Amino acid sequence: MDRIKFSIRLSGLSWAESASAVAIRLASSPKEALILFKARLRHRNLQTTVVDPHDSHAAVFTLKHCSSCPITNSSRLIPSLHAHLLKTSLLSCAHVSCALLHCYSIATLSFARILFDEIPNKNVVTYNTMITCYARHGNVIAARGLFDQMPERDIASWSAIICGYMHRCNPSQAFLLFREMIQAGKSKPDPMILVTILSGCAESGSLGLIGKSVHAYIERNHMDVNVQLGTSLIGMYGRCGCLKSAFTVFERMPERNVMHWTSMICGLAIHGYSEEALAFFERMLGTGVRPNKVTFTGVLNACKHAGMVEAGHNYFCSMKSDFGFDPEIYHYGCMVDLLANSGMLDDAYSMIQSMKVEPNVVIWTSLLAACKKYKNFDIAEKVIEKVLQIAEPDDDGGVYTLVSDLYALGGRWNDVQKVRVLMDRLVVRKKRGSSFIEVEDLRSSSCS
Template sequence: MLGSLCRSSDLASARSFFDSIPDKDVVSWSTMLACYFSQGRLAEGLAFFRTMTFTTQLAADYVMLVTVLTGCASAGLLPVSCRAIHGYVVRRGITFTMHLGTALIDCYAKAGRLDYASRVFCRVPLRNVMHWTAMICGTAAHLGSEKAIQLFEEMCQIGVQPNEMTFTAILSACGQAGLVDQGRKFFKLMVDTYGFEPTIHHYGCIVDLYAKAGKLEDAYEVIKTMRMEPNIIIWTSLLAACKKFKNFDIAVEGIGKVLSMEISEENGGLYALISDLYAMGGRWEDVLRVRSLMEERNVRKIRGSSSIKVGEPQDFTFPAVS
């Protein structure tokens, strides 16, 4: 019942039902906690987790800890919460399983604390490809693509076989730094040496790699030879590069494909991009047509916004183990 209410996104009813459960076990707490995080209620979820640790004798299990760490990582939360949960794991003598170790590494890495992430990584007893992939992602984001490539090559040298997620991470790292030759090498390695069939994510990374480097013909060739239909993200990457490098010839071939697809109302920026490309090519009638299409589909360009977190709780702690 609790899981059903949580899946219906009715948080108020789920919490009311949870409070009515006479003997709550770890599964009940974990289900309710996951409900908070799935709806982006991070602060309430963390407070709920602390309530369990302070008011009950229950100990968090691996599922609950991974849920909390994943929520912290997705929000880019400052490392104070990661450290508090890490301390809870150490004090309880909980073993770093594959999922728990990966979640903690990922949480620290996304918070920008590669020093802490590296410490956890080094202390994991049996490091596997998931731990390496989390470190590669964090290293690419905060220490640069060259460092991430070094880590990838070190992983391969010691005999840990990369998986599809690892190649997505390393191809994305190459795209961030414009390392076209390296990206080609890793894509070929993935297909020819490890025998992976490229997914939409791998193709997206390659298109983005070429597009950002100004190799628009190569990017468009990848799109035409893909084994699946390219998605909106891939087309947007190509069209944005066409605008940046002022290549209307390739852009106009992609615009027709995009306009034939179902574009969500929230993706008004894509219509604006297409309108700008038509204007760049001097096709003013098409500019008006796109603007009219936006009105017909009730699409509005969402204004840019940013957010900051105020008052990170410095006393985010858990009770000591007696």
């Protein structure tokens, strides 16, 4: 507060003048923005029902501050702001009500829905905001309900619902809607929605069916491949194993940022091109691009695939000492796998114990798989105890099978029996492995 007063005195403006939309936009915290906004309202003494656009601007900027800050910092400010907006009729402005809805939608679904129902003049953005809110809270059915009943849709509406399906791990439904959108022909895909689709392709591996046709669509329509779109194209091709295509996109990027490099490195690493991945990393450093945390998951993954224990260890240390990144679960995942699969089970176990983050099923499973490989029952015993505590029968069915396999390998048939009984009780079912190839002609699935 003192800082604001001080800077206002320096600027030579009056208090009210300073509380303009611009000053609010530049405020350093939601609280500061709110103080300025309230001061502005006091000065303007708003009682009429006619909304001055300058006031609604100021309100929107204040709300933007609240929505972009962590919930805990702004959650108490929002109701206070809400009250002021109601008193001054500012809430009748669609921009303001949307911005407020967005604020609530980050924290709580129920409040957002109440507000949504109370907004009289809902426009496309109001609906889009509410759909996004449902999607964010995992209720894609409610999101779809709103999507189906909204009077008109724009590209962001499609984007919101498609994104919702993607995050609920239902890419096929997302792809279906995407094609529906193309066929309806009213909304033209923009780079953002293509990014969403492409990242889903990468996840589900349905490259030929969707990913390639999206790429073809981009080329056919001479769309600008912006930074994000470039990244997701490289990522999609890389993940699906089309490293040549990934490289072509990479080469064509007018400027390459850390994410382009990282996508390339990760793609190469996943498919076992360890040397190439590491060469890419060195090349990246040579061009002066600073790696980020994800870059290191690619680098460590490359080391893992090639069994390069020493190099992996060096990169792992360099990540912290040269670049200041604390290792995250992904990095530990690579390291544990690297050590364990090289037979250094004790080191892998100590690494897990040294972790600053809570180890998850993935980490324990990779160590356990290595215990099976090297028939190390001492460590397996310790790992089994941990892993059974945190495994979810629905998602981690494979772990139970692995545990049972290990006991069988050690000839401990009583324990095998116990695990099998446990599996029956929890209705654990190991997901069946599956793979597919695409036989459909790409041209018939293109989206023109």
